[in-house]
Amino acid sequence: MKITQKLKLEPWHHGYYNTRKGLNGGKRMSVLYEKLETCYKYYQSVTDFVPRVGLILGSGLGGYAKNMKVEKEIPYGDIPGFPVSTVQGHDGKFLLGYIGDVPAVVMKGRVHYYEGYSMQDVVLPTRLMKRMGIEILFLTNASGGIKKGFQVGDFMMITDQISSFVPSPLIGENVSELGERFPDMTHIYDPDLMNLIRKTAERENIAIQEGVYLQTTGPNFESPAEIRMYAALGADAVGMSTACEAMAARHAGIRVCGISCISNMASGLSDEELSHLDVQAVADKRSGDFERLVTKTIEQM
Ligand code: HPA
Numbered sequence: 425m426k427i428t429q430k431l432k433l434e435p436w437h438h439g440y441y442n443t444r445k446g447l448n449g450g451k452r453m454s455v456l457y458e459k460l461e462t463c464y465k466y467y468q469s470v471t472d473f474v475p476r477v478g479l480i481l482g483s484g485l486g487g488y489a490k491n492m493k494v495e496k497e498i499p500y501g502d503i504p505g506f507p508v509s510t511v512q513g514h515d516g517k518f519l520l521g522y523i524g525d526v527p528a529v530v531m532k533g534r535v536h537y538y539e540g541y542s543m544q545d546v547v548l549p550t551r552l553m554k555r556m557g558i559e560i561l562f563l564t565n566a567s568g569g570i571k572k573g574f575q576v577g578d579f580m581m582i583t584d585q586i587s588s589f590v591p592s593p594l595i596g597e598n599v600s601e602l603g604e605r606f607p608d609m610t611h612i613y614d615p616d617l618m619n620l621i622r623k624t625a626e627r628e629n630i631a632i633q634e635g636v637y638l639q640t641t642g643p644n645f646e647s648p649a650e651i652r653m654y655a656a657l658g659a660d661a662v663g664m665s666t667a668c669e670a671m672a673a674r675h676a677g678i679r680v681c682g683i684s685c686i687s688n689m690a691s692g693l694s695d696e697e698l699s700h701l702d703v704q705a706v707a708d709k710r711s712g713d714f715e716r717l718v719t720k721t722i723e724q725m
Contacts (some may be wrong), residue, residue, distance in 0.1 A: 425673025435462035456544055457599045459505050463548070464555040466503050471496050473520045475529035478553040478678075478724055480669060482565035484685055484707025484714060491719045494521040500533070506552075507545045524723030529553055536664055537680040538643035543593040551602060554676040560617065560725055561673045562671060562718065563682035565662035566707040568645070568690035568698070570633055570655050576689060577710050579632045579717065580661050581621050582613055582682035585640040586654075587667035594675055603675035612670050617681035617725075624721040630713050637658025637684055639667035662690050683717065685710050 473496060481488050500506045500516035509516050516533030523530075531549060535541050550561065569578065598605040625632040638654050640646065642664030646654070654662055661684050670680045687706040688698055696702070707714075 430598055433453045453665055454597050454599055456596065457601055458546065460555065460599075461550050463503050463552050467498070467552065467556060470498060470502075471520060473527065473529075474557040475520060475527045475553070476558060477523070477526055477528045477560045477562060477722055478531070478550070478556075478558040479528060479562045479718065479722065480524075480534055480549075480564060481533045482534075482563075482665070482685070482707070483687065483704050484566060484711045485564055485718070486532065487711065488532070488715055488718075489519055491531065492518075492519065492521045492523045492528065494519050496520040500549075503552075507541050507548060508592045509533050509535050510539045523719055526722055526725055528722065529558060534669075536643075537590060537641050537668070538664060543591050543668055544596065547593040547668055548686075550672045550678075551676060554602070554673070556679055558669050558678060560614075560679045560681070561669070562722060563666050563669055563680065564714070564718065565637075565663050565666045565684050566687040566703050567637060567661040567684070568651075568688050569631070569661055569682040569686035570638075570651060570690045570693070571660035574633060574660070574686050574689070576686060576706055578686040579625075579630065579710070579714065580588060580620060580637075580684045580686055581632050581634045582637045582666070582670075582684060583618065583624075583634050584636045585612060585667040585670060586636060586657060586659055587671060590639050590641050590668060593668045593672045603677060607675045609671065609674060613681055614672050614679040617679060620724060621681060621683065621717075621721050624724065625717055628716055628720055630717050632683070632717070633660075633686075637666060637682070638662045642663055645698040651690045651692050654690075661686060667678075683714070683722075685714055 440720035458477040
């Protein structure tokens with residue numbers, strides 16, 4: 425991974441958010457909410473498109489645009505204060521358009537905690553999609569398989585998650601405009617959306633596993649001992665994204681679903697050493713079925 429851009433650290437990248445007299449007519453407003461509103465104002469200045477579904481593309485889904493009718497593209501770099509990926513090959517932009525008849529916003533590229541952004545910045549895109557109007561968020565990623573019986577190239581519908589190894593994106597002053605201080609996380613992944621994915625996979629004849637996704641900070645892959653610990657804790661797959669986005673989405677009342685492509689067996693579970701290139705290669709190889717499963721599911725949302 426080559427770092428292509430130097431991070432510009434803002435005061436709110438580390439530590440807690442403060443309130444201050446903001447843009448909101450002198451009313452006290454959190455720095456976080458003000459930043460979100462600045463992004464949303466920019467969005468409103470370039471489009472009046474209102475998406476209903478948000479889709480975050482993980483590794484292997486970079487060519488997704490061909491599955492939708494794109495009406496508008498917004499490069500992340502054009503949005504004031506918006507986090508931009510520093511990882512080569514992750515050129516970021518929002519694609520606005522239709523998947524079937526469903527108005528959708530698709531994120532081509534996401535930022536990760538390991539890039540040095542605060543968790544609040546990592547989930548800013550999710551919150552911005554809420555402001556755009558989404559009711560459903562579809563999360564995708566590549567991950568390392570932990571569960572016995574999983575194989576490289578499998579798809580795993582995420583049924584629940586463990587995010588205890590990364591800071592909560594909800595730490596800091598609660599932005600009540602987004603959600604409540606102590607949000608319930610009993611059903612992070614929506615049972616009805618899970619059923620829709622199951623049915624779609626069956627109809628499309630695409631095999632799908634199910635399991636619990638665990639998020640680490642990355643950027644290093646895990647040690648075999650860590651993977652044994654995660655297995656003992658109930659994790660079925662491990663990755664460096666997604667759980668924080670799911671949590672921020674639930675906080676904001678968005679219904680969430682997710683599918684992971686098992687791009688490798690996790691550390692110590694196979695003889696292979698782990699590499700980012702191999703992860704991408706497997707995800708790319710499975711992109712046809714992955715795109716079809718995601719598209720056919722969203723078309724019914
Ligand atoms: N570990 C963490 N993140 C990952 C992996 C893994 O094995 N594979 C893809 N993303």
